[in-house]
Amino acid sequence: GQNIDQPTEMTATEGAIVQINCTYQTSGFNGLFWYQQHAGEAPTFLSYNVLDGLEEKGRFSSFLSRSKGYSYLLLKELQMKDSASYLCAVLDSNYQLIWGAGTKLIIKP
Amino acid sequence: GAVVSQHPSRVICKSGTSVKIECRSLDFQATTMFWYRQFPKQSLMLMATSNEGSKATYEQGVEKDKFLINHASLTLSTLTVTSAHPEDSSFYICSARDLAEPYEQYFGPGTRLTVT
Numbered sequence: 001g002q003n004i005d006q007p008t009e010m011t012a013t014e015g016a017i018v019q020i021n022c023t024y025q026t027s028g029f030n031g032l033f034w035y036q037q038h039a040g041e042a043p044t045f046l047s048y049n050v051l052d053g054l055e056e057k058g059r060f061s062s063f064l065s066r067s068k069g070y071s072y073l074l075l076k077e078l079q080m081k082d083s084a085s086y087l088c089a090v091l092d093s094n095y096q097l098i099w100g101a102g103t104k105l106i107i108k109p
Numbered sequence: 110g111a112v113v114s115q116h117p118s119r120v121i122c123k124s125g126t127s128v129k130i131e132c133r134s135l136d137f138q139a140t141t142m143f144w145y146r147q148f149p150k151q152s153l154m155l156m157a158t159s160n161e162g163s164k165a166t167y168e169q170g171v172e173k174d175k176f177l178i179n180h181a182s183l184t185l186s187t188l189t190v191t192s193a194h195p196e197d198s199s200f201y202i203c204s205a206r207d208l209a210e211p212y213e214q215y216f217g218p219g220t221r222l223t224v225t
Contacts (some may be wrong), residue, residue: 031212042202042219043153048212087152091212097143101152 002026004100006088011106012078020073020086020103028093034062034073035087037102043087046073075105083107111137113205115217122193123225129189130220132203138183139205143214144176147200159186193224 004024012018024032031050035043049055049064049071061074073086088100112135122128132142141160145153157173159165159180167173177189186205190197200221204214 040200040219040221042216044216045213050212095206095212096158097155097214099153099155 002090002092002098004088004090004098006086006100006103008101009104009106011108012075014078014080014107014109016078017074017076018078018105020075020088020105022071022073022088022100024069024071024088024090024098024100026090026092026098029066030091030093030095032062032064032071033087033089033091033097034060034071035089037085037087039084046086078107080107080109111135111205111207111213111215113139113203113215113217115203115220117220118218119221119223121223121225124194125192127189127191128193128222129187130201130203130222132186132188132205132217134184134205134207134215137205137207137215139186140183140208141206142180142186143204143206144178144186144188145202145204147202147219153202156188190222193222195224198222198224 006022034046037043047062054063059076064071085102085104087102089097114133116131144156147153156171157165157167159178161180161183165178180186202219203217
């Protein structure tokens with residue numbers, strides 16, 4: 001079966017760095033997405049990785065290792081507004097998104 | 110960037126009535142649209158996938174006669190929740206994909222449905 005694992009909840013301090021991990025086992029692979037979702041809102045796109053390596057976009061970076069079925073989202077200089085759920089999703093061979101359960105990130109002052 | 114709208118953003122209806130939710134792609138042609146449901150503190154659950162001009166494909170456990178999906182044009186898909194019950198209360202989100210960009214899905218803002 002298809003499976004995506006990520007931690008349920010993480011806590012970090014304002015101004016610090018946090019890394020959210022995601023491991024996956026899917027039928028085929030056409031890329032991995034990270035989305036941010038604030039409570040009561042739809043997900044918003046953060047990043048897309050299809051090749052191995054690190055993609056940096058401002059305070060957020062995303063890493064992919066296809067051989068290990070592993071990705072992480074790195075958030076630097078954390079701000080209170082970064083408190084949200086972070087969803088890892090893999091695009092499978094049918095171009096269907098397979099979703100992780102999401103990681104709730106709590107930022108403390 | 111591509112924009113997807115949903116209407117209404119919030120709806121309250123009585124048990125037994127039907128509710129229609131619209132999903133529109135505003136600046137691109139959506140060959141495929143997806144309907145998701147999300148219960149509090151849970152992840153997105155795909156309900157169905159619809160391709161323009163054909164019948165929707167429903168995920169296991171989703172009643173197709175209860176959740177009617179119509180994707181009659183390249184810019185509009187509708188989800189009708191028929192004979193709504195309180196347990197149908199949820200956050201419904203649509204997303205749309207352009208055939209030219211199969212790796213990208215654009216999400217609507219979601220519709221909060223409350224059935225009393």
